[in-house]
Amino acid sequence: MPFVFTRLGLMMRRDFLTFIARPCLLCDQKQNHASGICGPCQNDLPWLARACPRCGIPWRHHTGAYNCFHNPPIFNHCQTAFAYDFPIKQLILEFKESGNLAAGRALATCLALRLGLASPQHPLPDLLIPVPSSWQKQRQRGYNPAALIAKDLARALNRPWTSGLIKAHPTQQDRKHQSRQQRLNDVTNPFYLNRTRAPCHIAIIDDVVTSMATANQVAAKLKAAGYHRISLWALARSLPPNTPNRSNSIDD
Numbered sequence: 001m002p003f004v005f006t007r008l009g010l011m012m013r014r015d016f017l018t019f020i021a022r023p024c025l026l027c028d029q030k031q032n033h034a035s036g037i038c039g040p041c042q043n044d045l046p047w048l049a050r051a052c053p054r055c056g057i058p059w060r061h062h063t064g065a066y067n068c069f070h071n072p073p074i075f076n077h078c079q080t081a082f083a084y085d086f087p088i089k090q091l092i093l094e095f096k097e098s099g100n101l102a103a104g105r106a107l108a109t110c111l112a113l114r115l116g117l118a119s120p121q122h123p124l125p126d127l128l129i130p131v132p133s134s135w136q137k138q139r140q141r142g143y144n145p146a147a148l149i150a151k152d153l154a155r156a157l158n159r160p161w162t163s164g165l166i167k168a169h170p171t172q173q174d175r176k177h178q179s180r181q182q183r184l185n186d187v188t189n190p191f192y193l194n195r196t197r198a199p200c201h202i203a204i205i206d207d208v209v210t211s212m213a214t215a216n217q218v219a220a221k222l223k224a225a226g227y228h229r230i231s232l233w234a235l236a237r238s239l240p241p242n243t244p245n246r247s248n249s250i251d252d
């Protein structure tokens with residue numbers, strides 16, 4: 001992807017220099033990639049492609065309850081880099097639960113490279129906003145994973161970001177242990193808009209897209225405030241269970 005590197009090259013040089021001296025995050029071999037993951041390991045990652053532009057589900061899984069045509073999400077566009085599968089799942093869990101910030105940065109760099117291919121139909125947004133973390137989780141971890149991803153993407157793509165536009169109510173429950181159906185049935189909106197600004201194209205940033213319930217709740221608040229063009233960007237997309245979900249080619 002030479003022209004992507006041209007476009008992102010200057011912005012990513014600092015990340016590149018940070019990672020180039022480190023062994024591959026996955027195989028421990030010498031590597032020289034901006035993501036910190038060597039070429040062969042990158043080729044083995046479960047990249048997602050040929051997906052529905054609205055919900056991010058690959059077309060071959062876009063059936064039944066996973067067909068968004070019958071129940072479209074509130075946001076307008078969704079793009080993720082990977083299937084939430086080995087080893088992405090393990091890297092994201094390390095990033096979120098064990099403080100392995102290098103894993104998060106590596107995956108954010110991969111996502112930035114993918115997003116650098118933005119087409120005229122899907123131009124880059126004017127503002128990036130992370131899905132807010134619950135106060136409890138923020139205290140526990142000391143950071144909001146989505147905010148770190150947003151910060152890395154913003155720097156790589158030369159776009160502004162803010163965590164001040166939308167916030168989580170202090171009473172927000174931890175939704176991690178809820179089932180997909182429980183999330184879909186939960187109609188309470190745990191988020192509130194902290195301030196407003198002129199309508200523009202916003203990208204909501206998250207680590208993993210599962211039921212879309214959280215992103216829909218954030219998007220609902222934004223749309224009610226007059227933001228009409230909303231994208232959802234995430235490191236990974238969970239796919240329907242019990243289906244072969246690996247795709248090692250970005251052209252698949």
Ligand SMILES: [Zn+2]
Nearest residue numbers: 024027038041
């Ligand atoms: Zn490797």
Ligand SMILES: [Zn+2]
Nearest residue numbers: 052054055068
């Ligand atoms: Zn769809």
